[in-house]
Each structure stands twice: as structure tokens, then as C-alpha cells.
Ligand code: OOG
């Protein structure tokens with residue numbers, strides 16, 4: 016009797032463990048499906064807004080570098096946020112943490128008054144995410160007053176009332192205004208002190224850039240130096256801040272980016288102006304020294320230099336700055 020009930024208990028435990036695992040697997044695959052909806056929504060609107068995206072992808076297909084856009088590895092995507100208590104990274108990250116992203120290193124940009132973090136993805140095929148935040152409290156009284164006059168319209172952390180399991184709701188949230196349409200004069204005042212502040216007050220959570228991994232492309236295109244040549248050959252204007260090629264001190268992360276495209280911005284009272292929109296980035300991640308003996312066809316993402324580099328990033332931010340766009 017005792018033995019029989021023990022067997023029963025064993026069977027029952029085994030059954031419920033398997034069952035729990037199934038439930039957990041279903042929950043996480045549901046979240047990944049939602050993540051796909053969110054990422055696809057971001058990429059769709061971004062490529063509509065940034066003509067360079069289609070120009071580059073079409074030229075890559077035409078040159079036989081890839082046979083389809085889906086063959087391009089998206090190294091990372093980036094967002095910008097306003098560092099006020101109810102918004103900023105602490106709010107924004109809730110979305111992607113929910114889908115299984117993990118928060119990694121912090122970076123500090125003293126001159127630009129920014130903090131940033133990067134997030135590693137749940138799957139090898141998903142882009143890393145780089146999210147930065149303006150240190151609003153470090154700006155002048157006037158800029159703080161302008162920014163808060165907009166961000167104070169958001170009275171509670173909007174991520175808390177989002178249904179993160181509803182991909183379309185999240186997609187909508189990422190592309191809807193969080194505050195009233197800014198006035199042109201507020202935009203211009205912010206622009207004088209912080210180009211980043213001006214960018215976020217108008218562009219909000221629009222995707223700031225996506226990044227083509229060049230190291231997996233065929234020979235002749237698989238370094239940033241070579242890929243830059245290809246880009247300039249098709250008429251793409253590259254960010255020159257700190258030089259067209261930005262290399263991390265360890266030599267493992269090499270980056271370049273386009274200069275942001277101008278968009279026709281509609282400000283309050285029907286005033287319009289050409290302002291910076293988004294841009295495209297290119298990254299080459301070298302195989303780490305400890306994996307240098309691996310054959311080429313066995314090299315995965317985890318064998319390459321990961322993360323970001325503050326000194327590279329500092330210059331890449333300037334892809335939307337007037338020092339580059341008006342050059
Ligand atoms: C982000 C700039 C930094 C990188 O890969 O280091 C960056 C931005 O412009 O918001 O993208």
C-alpha cells in the first residue's frame with residue numbers, strides 16, 4: 016500500500032514537472048512570438064522613414080552580397096529616452112526584459128550628459144539592444160523646464176499599464192506620441208544645448224538605428240573598411256566624427272554609421288522644419304582570441320567580441336547631430 020502510493024506520488028510529481036515545463040515553454044515561446052511582432056513593427060516603420068535602409072539593402076542584393084533582406088544579421092537596434100522619473104530606461108527596459116532580454120553593461124557619456132545600457136537577446140538571431148537616457152537634471156534650468164513641460168504630461172510610468180503580451184499594443188505604444196507636439200521654438204532652444212534632447216522631444220521612441228553585421232558577409236564586404244567603400248560607392252554619406260571607422264581599444268569591435276536622414280518635421284501651429292531622423296549602422300565583431308582556431312563555419316555570435324564601446328558610441332551618437340547632418 017505504502018509502496019503503491021509512493022509510486023503514485025512519483026508518477027504524479029513526474030507528470031506535473033513535465034507539465035510545468037510544458038507550460039513554461041509555451042509561455043516563453045508565446046513571449047518570443049510577441050517579440051517578433053514588436054521587432055517587425057519597429058523595422059517596418061523604420062525602413063519607411065529612413066530611405067537609406069532600402070537603398071542599402073537593395074544595393075546589397077543587386078551586388079549579390081546577400082540574396083534576400085532576411086539574410087542580413089541585425090547586430091543591434093538602439094533607442095533614446097528622457098531621464099525623468101516616470102520614463103527613461105527604467106520604464107523602457109520593462110518591455111524588452113519581459114521578452115527575455117538581459118541587462119548588461121552601463122556606459123556614461125559625460126560631455127553628452129547621457130547614460131546607456133545594453134541588453135543581450137533571448138535568441139542568437141535577435142538583435143542586441145542599446146538604450147540611452149538623457150541626464151535631464153544635468154541640463155540648464157531652461158532646458159529642464161522645457162523638457163518637463165512635455166514629459167510631465169505623462170503622469171505615471173506608461174510601461175506599467177501596457178499589456179506586454181499584446182504585440183500590436185506594444186508596437187502602437189512605441190510609435191505614438193507620449194506628449195504634445197513640440198513647438199519649433201522649444202525644439203530650437205533644446206538643440207542649442209543638447210542635440211540629443213531635441214531629437215527625443217520630436218522623435219521619441221522611434222527606432223534610432225538598426226545595425227548590419229558585416230563580418231558574416233562575403234569576402235570584399237566583411238570588414239567595416241571594405242563595406243564603407245561599398246556604401247560610399249552607392250552614394251551613402253558616412254559619419255566622420257572621430258573618423259569614418261571607429262575601433263574599440265581591444266580591436267574587437269569596429270563600427271561605422273550613416274549620417275541621419277532629414278525628415279520634414281511638423282511642429283505645433285503647423286510650423287515645419289527639416290530635422291534629423293534615424294540612421295543606419297555597420298558593425299564588425301572580431302572572433303575572440305580564445306576561439307581563433309575554430310573553423311570559419313563553426314563560428315557563432317558567442318565566439319565574437321560582444322557588447323559595446325563607450326568611445327565608439329560617443330562618436331556614433333553624432334550621426335544625428337547638425338555637425339554631421341549639415342556638413
Ligand atoms: C546610439 C549611439 C551609440 C553604438 O552602437 O555604440 C551606438 C544613439 O545614437 O542613440 O549606437
Ligand code: NI
Nearest residue numbers: 093145226296
Ligand atoms: Ni549602435
